[in-house]
Amino acid sequence: MTHRAVGKLQALVRIPTVSDRDPALVDAAVFDELLAELAAQFPLLHERLEPTRVDTHGLLFRWPGRSDARPVVLMAHLDVVPVEADAPWQHPPFGAEIHDGAIWGRGTLDDKGALVGICEAVETLLERGFVPAQDVWLSFGCNEEVSGTAARLAVVELEARGVRPWVVVDEGGAVASEAFPGVGAPIGVVGVTEKGVTSIELRVEGRGGHASTPARMGPTARLARAITRLDRAPMPASVPEPTVELFRRMAPHAMLALRPLLANAARLRPVLTRALVAAGPEPAAMTRTTFAVTTLSGSPALNVIASTAKAGVNIRIMVGDTVAGVLEHVRRTIDDDQVRVDVVEQNEPSPVSPVDDDAFRLLEATIVEVFPDTVPAPYVMMAATDSRFFTAICPRVYRFAPFRMTKAQRESIHSYDEHLGIDALVDGVRWYQRLIERIPG
Structure with missing residues (x-):
């Protein structure tokens, strides 16, 4: 029998709740539809929990x-x-079709899978008459993908009520296979922890003109x-404490040749740093602040020299670096x-956040159980x-x-062919349920 969470996801x-930095471009009716569907799929949650609307x-x-x-x-x-119009999706991105034991579609991994996992766990426990040992708050933002204000306003609301959470669990990591060679x-x-997100725009202005008479070193x-220059001058690389602990824990499960390096990561940081930088973009990003040129604009026509050329740069600031230091690096x-x-x-x-702590140990124990x-x-x-x-x-x-994800699945987030395995969804529901049941009194 198919788990009921599958149909709910x-x-x-199938409801394309695409957010946009410009509120005028957001289809509010689509979000209204999602909230109505959420209430229909999880009636007890909406009936018995105390809801507050936050932001739009x-x-x-x-x-x-x-x-x-x-x-x-x-x-x-x-x-x-x-969804990019020309992206080569194998199945319709908002079709939520089931193929090869998985649900395919935008949002299955980021982040409606977690949304359904949480809500289904709560709905199931409510059906059983379960009462958690501590207050449990559910915070569902509506504009996370554009760094919107919903989460900030949720924090304001909790502060106004005098709520100081013991622990907060959001999306992020996963049960990752093929994660490390x-x-x-x-x-x-x-x-x-997470890297700081900073975005800048590089802008050059000039006279512009006809493409037949280009001047040297025009705006473009x-x-x-x-x-x-920015691409050729990366920020210094290092291995922070959480990464050292990650490698220490992986060491017993690594191939023999790697075990000494991982087990002694704290003492061998320089060697480990160089190895990660050489291993490719994903490992290298674990060691330093990164710069990605994401948007470009120039002339509106092929035969016109641009009077203004612009580039957007998305910067992910490493723990230990600061916004001020990064901007100084860019300008220099x-x-x-x-x-x-x-x-x-x-x-x-x-x-x-602490690792040697009861809250982290609660997450660890629940991961190992499920x-x-x-x-x-x-x-x-x-x-x-x-x-x-x-x-x-x-x-x-x-x-x-709490979902098993292959490397291909992780690469599909914000890309094409995003999909979540049915068994993985069911395990995720069980993880949230056990986490709530395990909350200490």
């Missing part, structure tokens, strides 16, 4: 427990990123030089007064989540989506 994935379509639910001394916050988000066991990576050439590296550097958004790296072949371990999350705003009211913020 399908129903939500965000939701905050309070599930009263036997105590409110150490409340727990479980998070997910309702919105998804757009030479390590056979799946790693249950729990984000204990000057911008290209700035981009090339580009070394051109005619290239203007405008800051679009800026966020420092999140504080590091995924017994998995090695739970902390890591530095390279993407951004809504949970970064909750660090203002909680020192224990963790990022973990």
Whole structure:
């Protein structure tokens, strides 16, 4: 028999809740439809928990427990990123079709799978008359993908009510197979911090004109030089404490040749750093602040020289670096007064949540129970989540989506062919359920 969570996830994935930085471009009716569907799929949750609307379509639910001394916050988000028109999806991105034992569609992994996992776990426990040991809050943002205000407003609401969470769990890591070369066991990576997200725009202006009479070092050439300089001057690399602990835990499960290096990561940081940098983009990103040129604009026509050339740069700031230090690196590296550097958004790296702590041990124990072949371990999350705003009211913020994911699945997030295995979804529901049941009194 198919688990009922499967149909619920399908129903939500078929509603294209695409967010946009410009609120005028967001289809509010689609989000209205999602909230109505969510209420229809999880009636007890909506009937028995105390709901609060946050921002335009965000939701905050309070599930009263036997105590409110150490409340727990479980998070997910309702919105998804757009689908590129020419992306080669094998199956319709909002069709939520089932193929090869998986549900295919935008949002299955990011982040409606977690949304359904949390809600189905709560719905099941409510059906059984279960009362959690502590208050449980559910925070579902509506504009996470555009760094919107829903999560910030949820924090404001909790602060106004005097709620200081004991632990917060949001999306982030996963039960990752094929995560590290030479390590056979799946790693249950729990984000204990995340890189800071900062975006800048490089802008060069000039006279423009007819393409038949180009001047040397026009706006586009000057911008290209700035981009090339930045690309050739990466920030210094290092291995932070969470990564050292990650490697220490992986060491017994690694191939023999790697075990000494991983087990002694703290003493061999320089060697390990060089190895990660040489291993490719994903391992290298674990060691340093990264710069990605994501948008480019110039002339509106092929025979017109651009009067303004612009490049958007997305920066992921490593733990230990700062926004101010990174901007100084950008300006010093580009070394051109005619290239203007405008800051679009800026966020420092999140504080590091504790590993030697009862809250982290609760997550570990639940991971091992539901995924017994998995090695739970902390890591530095390279993407951004809504949970970064909750660090203002909680020192224990963790990022973990309880789903088995292959490397191909992880690569499909924000790309094409996003899909979540049916068995993985069912295990995820069970993980959230056991986590709530395990909350200590």
